[in-house]
Amino acid sequence: MPRQRPRPGLSLLGLGILALLLSGCGSWSWGRRSAGPVGWGAADRQDPALSGNGRVLASVVRRDGRDTVLLQEQPSGTVLPLRHFGRLQPHRSPSLSWNGRYLALLVQEGPERRVMIEDRATGRLHRLPLPGGLVPESLSLGSDGRRIAIAMEGDGRSRVQLYDLTALLEPDLPAGLPVRGAPGAAP
Amino acid sequence: MGADRLIRLAAVAAVAGGALPLLLTGCLAPLPQPLVGLNQRLEAAGPARAPFLSGDWLALIVSKGGRDRVQLVDLQRQQPVPLPGLERPDAQPLSVAVDGRGERLALVRQLEGRTELVLYRRNLMALQTVPLQPPGVPRRVSLRADGRELAVEVSRQGQWQVDLIAVP
Structure with a gap:
């Protein structure tokens, strides 16, 4: 009696269903871990952003009544220093590049809300000028640091605008050298 | 003199x-130079908020016809891509994130009176609910560029916390 050859269509369908089943029908497949202690009591922690490689977590915590960005190595939770943002507050909407070299942030300066980027490798602070009359609400830095998307309010309308940062920032790519002081970097 | x-x-x-x-x-x-062509296209698509940029992909929430919907834009082609199986007319998206390959999207949405975190895989056109343990109400989500982990802001007993969840 001749053996029946398996039909490739059925095999592919079966593999697809198997992949779906394996990929999350049960909660067992979702690994979880804590973001690490905030360090000063049971503070709220908001606005999380991971670096592209997941080794740095930025979040906003309330410190002395002010929303302050907190940068932590992962998975240890070790707090990483920032040169400029300690004295410029409050903060919202942090965003990190691939290795965590660049931290982009909205900073309230008096009545103005500004977009700033700290380069953790050089210690330089970049202030991004925005068109007049538009107030930034949130931002997202591209993982390579080449672009930034900014949500803005103005003229009774919300909009998202993209900016090219290549003239301002060096790329922060997966193959790049780790930032000094960053997790895994040589002293 | x-x-x-x-x-x-x-x-x-x-x-x-x-x-x-x-x-x-x-x-x-x-x-920084505004990307004029892209910005004009985004402007034409309608009011937009909550952008998330990763690699050559931009995920955002766009309002059209009185309804908010998730849009994924391929920045190389300067075109939105379809997301079959992601949208529901009765769902309200709150926050969205995408990985650097434009394959995985994490989404917080309100649906039938509850707020949930879901993960969408574009190649499978499949949507999965991400369970929160212990239970809580998610608000903002961020996804690693390599798509392996997400960070989500969760409200539990009146306090905001951050959960880190590995994506299988």
Whole structure:
């Protein structure tokens, strides 16, 4: 009696269903871990952003009544220093590049809300000028640091605008050298 | 008088000559350039908020016809891509994130009176609910560029916390 050859269509369908089943029908497949202690009591922690490689977590915590960005190595939770943002507050909407070299942030300066980027490798602070009359609400830095998307309010309308940062920032790519002081970097 | 004036002029010229490059350096410092073509397309798509940029992909929430919906834009092609199986007319998206390959999207949405975190895989056109343990109400989500982990802001018993969840 001749053996029946398996039909490739059925095999592919079966593999697809198997992949779906394996990929999350049960909660067992979702690994979880804590973001690490905030360090000063049971503070709220908001606005999380991971670096592209997941080794740095930025979040906003309330410190002395002010929303302050907190940068932590992962998975240890070790707090990483920032040169400029300690004295410029409050903060919202942090965003990190691939290795965590660049931290982009909205900073309230008096009545103005500004977009700033700290380069953790050089210690330089970049202030991004925005068109007049538009107030930034949130931002997202591209993982390579080449672009930034900014949500803005103005003229009774919300909009998202993209900016090219290549003239301002060096790329922060997966193959790049780790930032000094960053997790895994040589002293 | 002529000599004095000449000396003064020479001094002013020297100072100005030294200051001018400094002034020019300040004025000509590199500035971020708006991506005009893309911005015009985004503007035409309607009011938008909550952008998330990763690699050559932009995920955002766009309002159209009185309804908020998730849009994923391929920045290379400057075109939105379809997301079959992601949208529901009765769902309200709150926050969205995408990985650097435009394959995985994490989404917080309100549906049938509850707020949930879901993960969408574009190649499978499949949507999965991400369970929160212990239970809580998610608000903002962020996804690693390599798509392996997400960070989500969760409200539990009146406090905001951050959960880190590995994506299987």
